[in-house]
Amino acid sequence: MRILNSVYLVLLLVLTIFSYGFVDPNFPVSPPPFLHQLVYTYRPVATGIYVGIMTALFALFALVVKRTMAGHIQAPEIWRLVFITTAFLFVSFPAFSYDVFNYIATARVLFTYGENPYVVMPVELSHEPMLAFMHASNKTALYGISWIVLSSIPHAVSFGSIVAAVYAFKGFVAFFYLGLCYLIWLLSKKNPVSLVLFALHPLVVIETLVSSHQDVVMMFFALLSFYLIKKHLPILAGFSLLISIGIKFATVALLPVFGYVLYLSLREKKIPWETVWIGSTVAMTLMVIVSPLREEVYAWYLIWPLTFTALLPSRTTLHYVYAASGYGLLLRFAPFILTRNWFGTTPMIKYVVTAAPLALVSLWRLIYRK
Amino acid sequence: MRVSRCVLLTVCYVFLFVSPAHASYVMPYPSYMPGHVLYTPRTIVDRIGEWWNFGEIGRAKYHNRLSDRYMVEAKTLFEYGQYKLAVSALKKSDLNFAQSLLYIREVEQRHKDNGELKAHLKEASKKHDEIIISLLSLLPKKAIWEEEYEEPETIEIAFLLRQSQIMRSYADTQ
Numbered sequence: 001m002r003i004l005n006s007v008y009l010v011l012l013l014v015l016t017i018f019s020y021g022f023v024d025p026n027f028p029v030s031p032p033p034f035l036h037q038l039v040y041t042y043r044p045v046a047t048g049i050y051v052g053i054m055t056a057l058f059a060l061f062a063l064v065v066k067r068t069m070a071g072h073i074q075a076p077e078i079w080r081l082v083f084i085t086t087a088f089l090f091v092s093f094p095a096f097s098y099d100v101f102n103y104i105a106t107a108r109v110l111f112t113y114g115e116n117p118y119v120v121m122p123v124e125l126s127h128e129p130m131l132a133f134m135h136a137s138n139k140t141a142l143y144g145i146s147w148i149v150l151s152s153i154p155h156a157v158s159f160g161s162i163v164a165a166v167y168a169f170k171g172f173v174a175f176f177y178l179g180l181c182y183l184i185w186l187l188s189k190k191n192p193v194s195l196v197l198f199a200l201h202p203l204v205v206i207e208t209l210v211s212s213h214q215d216v217v218m219m220f221f222a223l224l225s226f227y228l229i230k231k232h233l234p235i236l237a238g239f240s241l242l243i244s245i246g247i248k249f250a251t252v253a254l255l256p257v258f259g260y261v262l263y264l265s266l267r268e269k270k271i272p273w274e275t276v277w278i279g280s281t282v283a284m285t286l287m288v289i290v291s292p293l294r295e296e297v298y299a300w301y302l303i304w305p306l307t308f309t310a311l312l313p314s315r316t317t318l319h320y321v322y323a324a325s326g327y328g329l330l331l332r333f334a335p336f337i338l339t340r341n342w343f344g345t346t347p348m349i350k351y352v353v354t355a356a357p358l359a360l361v362s363l364w365r366l367i368y369r370k
Numbered sequence: 371m372r373v374s375r376c377v378l379l380t381v382c383y384v385f386l387f388v389s390p391a392h393a394s395y396v397m398p399y400p401s402y403m404p405g406h407v408l409y410t411p412r413t414i415v416d417r418i419g420e421w422w423n424f425g426e427i428g429r430a431k432y433h434n435r436l437s438d439r440y441m442v443e444a445k446t447l448f449e450y451g452q453y454k455l456a457v458s459a460l461k462k463s464d465l466n467f468a469q470s471l472l473y474i475r476e477v478e479q480r481h482k483d484n485g486e487l488k489a490h491l492k493e494a495s496k497k498h499d500e501i502i503i504s505l506l507s508l509l510p511k512k513a514i515w516e517e518e519y520e521e522p523e524t525i526e527i528a529f530l531l532r533q534s535q536i537m538r539s540y541a542d543t544q
Contacts (some may be wrong), residue, residue, distance in 0.1 A: 113482060115425030124427055126484040 012088040022095035026132035047338040057202035075192040089209035097211040098135040107155035117141035146246030198310035203326035207300035215303040218247040253283040280308040299329035324361035328354040395493040430473035437466035495541040
């Protein structure tokens with residue numbers, strides 16, 4: 001376990017340092033030149049490092065899951081790993097996605113400039129310093145009202161500094177990540193396998209603690225609504241689900257499951273939680289599948305079903321499939337690191353790297369089962 | 371031979387490089403007119419829109435949009451001889467244009483943009499001016515308007531249009 005811990009810590013350290021190579025040249029803080037050179041000039045090497053980190057993280061994850069299932073790793077050890085991961089990656093740069101800058105810009109449009117972010121785009125505020133490096137300045141707010149209200153907290157903490165805002169938003173998302181882990185821990189009746197399946201899943205770790213996507217905030221309130229039903233607090237539960245829907249709208253798919261659980265709860269009938277988690281997994285997976293209708297499948301969307309698959313620890317095949325999907329989705333960023341281009345051959349490579357791990361694992365499971 | 375070549379080149383230039391559909395500023399299509407069942411609900415939506423479009427930039431854009439819409443409404447009503455309603459729409463357009471101008475001044479004072487909104491409003495004022503000029507040539511200077519059971523009243527069409535024109539020219543002097 002000590003060797004495992006050491007390798008994991010080294011990986012987190014490499015990931016944190018590597019992430020600073022992706023800092024935009026116009027960002028107020030510059031990373032050491034060699035990192036910038038590595039990512040922008042020695043792109044095949046950078047791609048190799050990225051794929052290597054992802055592969056190593058998944059290999060370690062598989063090992064930790066296996067050892068936890070065998071009872072070799074106990075809950076306190078997992079919690080320790082969760083806190084270490086959070087602390088390490090809190091200082092990393094949101095390298096693989098620029099969404100956190102959209103969150104900051106939206107909050108600034110509302111709270112700094114007093115403009116409606118659903119009406120005014122950041123690009124219309126010509127003197128906004130974030131325009132020098134943000135990537136979606138020509139879009140009005142993409143997220144729901146709950147998120148905009150919640151984002152006032154990290155915005156207030158940053159005191160107008162963009163660099164401080166990055167870490168304030170990272171801290172805010174990390175706080176909800178820990179909260180979500182705790183909810184999974186409680187709802188799984190303190191099952192360490194459930195905890196490890198979500199909290200240390202490389203996709204969750206990368207997309208939440210490095211890229212700071214707010215999907216965990218949405219999922220926290222969604223899962224909290226089920227927890228509140230369990231505690232016989234239906235009004236608060238409904239309110240919590242409304243907040244969740246108001247963050248990114250995706251959890252609207254949980255309404256039928258929530259309605260079913262609420263109905264059983266009000267009738268004081270026994271709630272088949274296993275069925276509820278399966279239903280929720282199906283609902284959120286469907287949302288991931290239909291997401292290309294809007295834009296494309298982004299890696300962080302997988303956090304939606306992963307929240308519920310973690311609550312089904314005995315469904316081994318399910319975890320293989322979701323781990324393979326997570327690996328494939330994370331690899332979608334690799335062709336961009338190599339080409340610095342989202343067009344040309346990149347879309348084709350993205351399709352291949354997304355589908356290949358899933359196809360291979362499915363095939364392997366089929367053969368293995370026979 | 372040389373002349374025909376010149377003509378041919380000119381024609382080619384016109385077709386290749388001069389866009390026949392140049393539209394620097396596009397006015398909206400006429401929306402619901404007074405008397406339509408959806409006219410009042412749309413006015414209510416507009417009132418809510420004022421609340422939704424908070425902030426100086428939001429308000430400037432909002433009033434500019436309404437100013438355009440009422441200008442188109444006024445033009446359509448004038449063309450159909452509905453002078454009383456047309457004047458009402460023209461006054462609404464003037465009021466919204468003035469409000470947009472005031473909000474743009476605040477945007478400038480707070481250094482929120484580099485004058486993009488002001489440039490946009492100038493374009494709008496030019497377009498409005500074009501419409502007003504066309505109406506001035508089309509309409510009588512005065513009209514007697516007689517509503518049922520009411521005293522007839524004189525509508526100073528030319529005077530009101532000139533007033534609107536002066537207000538639009540104010541955007542250029544800013």
